[in-house]
Amino acid sequence: MTLIASDASSYRLLPFRFMRMQAESDRDVLITSETGEYLWVSDPQLQDLGFKRLQPGSAFYRDLLARHFIYEPGRHDPLPQMAAQYRSRKDFLFQGPALHLFVVTLRCNHTCQYCQVSRAPLGGSGHDLSEADARAAVERMFESNSRVLTVEFQGGEPLLAFERVRQIVEWVVERNVLEQRDIQFVITTTLYHLTDDILDFAKLHRIQFSTSLDGPASLHNANRPTPTRNSFERTLEGIRRVREHLGHDAVSALTTLTARSLEQPRAIIDEYVKQGFSSISLRPLSPYGFASRSAQRLDYPIERYVAFYKEALAYLLELNQQGVYLSESYASLLLKNILTPFSSGYVDLRSPTGAGTAALVYNYDGYVYPSDEARMLLEMGEEGLRLGSVHQPLSELLRSPVMEALLSSGVAETLPGCSDCALVAFCGADPVEHFARQGDPVGHRSFSSFCKKNMGLLKHLFELLRDADDDVQRVLLSWLNRRSYADVGLSGYRG
Numbered sequence: 001m002t003l004i005a006s007d008a009s010s011y012r013l014l015p016f017r018f019m020r021m022q023a024e025s026d027r028d029v030l031i032t033s034e035t036g037e038y039l040w041v042s043d044p045q046l047q048d049l050g051f052k053r054l055q056p057g058s059a060f061y062r063d064l065l066a067r068h069f070i071y072e073p074g075r076h077d078p079l080p081q082m083a084a085q086y087r088s089r090k091d092f093l094f095q096g097p098a099l100h101l102f103v104v105t106l107r108c109n110h111t112c113q114y115c116q117v118s119r120a121p122l123g124g125s126g127h128d129l130s131e132a133d134a135r136a137a138v139e140r141m142f143e144s145n146s147r148v149l150t151v152e153f154q155g156g157e158p159l160l161a162f163e164r165v166r167q168i169v170e171w172v173v174e175r176n177v178l179e180q181r182d183i184q185f186v187i188t189t190t191l192y193h194l195t196d197d198i199l200d201f202a203k204l205h206r207i208q209f210s211t212s213l214d215g216p217a218s219l220h221n222a223n224r225p226t227p228t229r230n231s232f233e234r235t236l237e238g239i240r241r242v243r244e245h246l247g248h249d250a251v252s253a254l255t256t257l258t259a260r261s262l263e264q265p266r267a268i269i270d271e272y273v274k275q276g277f278s279s280i281s282l283r284p285l286s287p288y289g290f291a292s293r294s295a296q297r298l299d300y301p302i303e304r305y306v307a308f309y310k311e312a313l314a315y316l317l318e319l320n321q322q323g324v325y326l327s328e329s330y331a332s333l334l335l336k337n338i339l340t341p342f343s344s345g346y347v348d349l350r351s352p353t354g355a356g357t358a359a360l361v362y363n364y365d366g367y368v369y370p371s372d373e374a375r376m377l378l379e380m381g382e383e384g385l386r387l388g389s390v391h392q393p394l395s396e397l398l399r400s401p402v403m404e405a406l407l408s409s410g411v412a413e414t415l416p417g418c419s420d421c422a423l424v425a426f427c428g429a430d431p432v433e434h435f436a437r438q439g440d441p442v443g444h445r446s447f448s449s450f451c452k453k454n455m456g457l458l459k460h461l462f463e464l465l466r467d468a469d470d471d472v473q474r475v476l477l478s479w480l481n482r483r484s485y486a487d488v489g490l491s492g493y494r495g
């Protein structure tokens, strides 16, 4: 809910939102300012604030003043400081798309049950990015004004089209002699088709690998079958080879959670610890591509995912206190949004939406999409979300009717449900997901999985920040600062 200023006494209210949460203490109401500052208050305090019964000079009054919930007309002008805070939080708006996904082929030898991209068979033709389209995509990427660029190769299985990957990397490196951008290359791969030649090339250009590890062998092989039924072993072998050639941190892993996965949070986490990863990403299934068709078997209500997530997070917090460093990547992004003046910049947690403004996808068919999810809809027969051809200038693609539609439904602060939600400063807008799930990019938050997930996770983190003991707080701060638990002291950041 939102309260707006009235002018009945010496101080004025600034716009703020509030939300009641679980009551562990009398401070069960979270109030958040327009610029993302927050404070826990009791119900009587909220009433005093709203009805302008605050005692000037009290600690509570000073807190509210410092965090821009109130101001004193004639004594100070909060707007310049609030504008600076707002600018910091929305700083990503000053940069063009930084994440550029090149879908070099749709071919793949895996038959993953939840596959989001409707892969093509190994020998399938007409599913590779052409040389001319790849060259044009590199041009589009450099038309972005972002100083930092990530070139991510996706599939299908990109290593099946490695010659195209090699060409693109070489063109980018050559062009960057003049451009002088900060460029990171990533290949998202099963690692199944890794060769020494690929590893040598990756070493030369400091290419990172991102792979899928769904948990222990039984779970991984069930989720990600191959004709030879050894996908888990081949993944581990690939991880070992990348680490040997390029160093331990040159490979990261993602897990996709099927209904089967939700029964074994500890086993999944234990596998990541065993394989020496420092980060795990516990992401739910997406409603796209094959995943949608297999939904009845694999999907689950988002409430089950949130319950799983809380259990997994509790286990991770326990392990970290024992000296194992393993952060959960989505929690780390949310913590950055909550505890710092800056946005994590993560595409799904941006408002205005990150689709097209933060990321662009150059598909194998020569068309450009505003996000990976948007191109996955194409494989479901939905073409409506393409921005245009890779041969059109970036300025034209970003002015396309699809971009206009996404942006007009992609500002969370203006969306029904979000506009008066106390969590909006830390959340994002995802018009592509709402279009995919609800057939409407604006969407209805009461039925939105995106909202239920973010609301569930944000509330849980806020409650941990308010109620958990110092050891848990130290783990959360260690994830935020990417430092070991032992290196983190507690500073007085609690609201």
Ligand code: SF4
Pocket: 412, 417, 418, 419, 421, 422, 423, 424, 425, 427, 428, 445, 450, 451, 452, 454, 455
């Ligand atoms: S999506 Fe849900 S949690 Fe996020 S701001 Fe909107 S209403 Fe709040």
